[in-house]
Amino acid sequence: MTEESQITYTQNPMPRLNEPAPAFDAVTTHGQRKLTDYKGKWLVLFSHPADFTPVCTTEFMAFARAHDKFAALNTDLLGLSIDSKYAHIAWVRSIKENFGVDVKFPIIEDLSMKVANAYGMIMPGADDTSAVRATFIIDPEGILRAMVYYPMSNGRSVDEFLRLVAALQTSDANKVATPENWQPGDAVIVPPPQTTAAAEARKGEGFEYTDWYFSKKSL
Structure with missing residues (x-):
C-alpha cells in the first residue's frame, strides 16, 4: 500500500x-x-x-x-x-x-x-x-x-432488502437468528446452548430439535 x-x-x-x-x-x-x-x-x-x-x-x-x-x-x-x-x-x-x-x-x-x-x-x-x-x-x-x-x-434485488430488514427486526424483537432465505412466518433459529449442561437439556425443551447446537422454533 x-x-x-x-x-x-x-x-x-x-x-x-x-x-x-x-x-x-x-x-x-x-x-x-x-x-x-x-x-x-x-x-x-x-x-x-x-x-x-x-x-x-x-x-x-x-x-x-x-x-x-x-x-x-x-x-x-x-x-x-x-x-x-x-x-x-x-x-x-x-x-x-x-x-x-x-x-x-x-x-x-x-x-x-x-x-x-x-x-x-x-x-x-x-x-x-x-x-x-x-x-x-x-x-x-x-x-x-x-x-x-x-x-x-x-x-440489486430489492426483495432481498425487504427480506433482510424484516429478518433484522425479527432477530432484534425475539433474540433469535434466521436461516438462509428466511421469510416472515418461517421458523427461526434458537441461540445455541452456552454450557454442557444446557446442551444436554436442549433436546427436551420443546424446540424443533435436530442437534444440541441446531434447533428451531415458530414465532
Whole structure:
C-alpha cells in the first residue's frame, strides 16, 4: 500500500457493522436531510452510479414499487448518486413519464462525494468518480446493521432488502437468528446452548430439535 493510499484510507475509513452510521447533512430532491432525521425509523440508504442509466432506472423503479412495503416495516428509503439535484429531479420525472412509476423517496445530491466517501461508496477499482451499487441498512438508533455492494454491471434485488430488514427486526424483537432465505412466518433459529449442561437439556425443551447446537422454533 502506498503512502498516498494509506492517507486516503485514514481519512475515509470504511463504515463498520454495529457501529454508528456516518452522519450526513445533505441536499436532496425533498430538501435537506440529515441522518438524525431518521431516528426512530429504519433507513435503507442506497447509491447508484449515475442518473439516466438503464440498470439504475430498473433499480429505482423496483425501490419505488416497494415503497409501501418498506413503510409497513417502519423503514424509509434514501437514494444517492454523484449527480446534481436537478439531474435527479429530471430523471425522476422521466421515470414517471416513460414507465408510469412515481419515485416518492428523496435522492441525495452528492457532487462533492462527501457522503459517498464517508460510506465507502467510491471504489477506485470500479470508478473514481461514480458510486458503486452500495446498500446500507441503518436501525432506529442510527447503527449500521448491514451493507451490501454490487458491481456496476448488475442490478440489486430489492426483495432481498425487504427480506433482510424484516429478518433484522425479527432477530432484534425475539433474540433469535434466521436461516438462509428466511421469510416472515418461517421458523427461526434458537441461540445455541452456552454450557454442557444446557446442551444436554436442549433436546427436551420443546424446540424443533435436530442437534444440541441446531434447533428451531415458530414465532
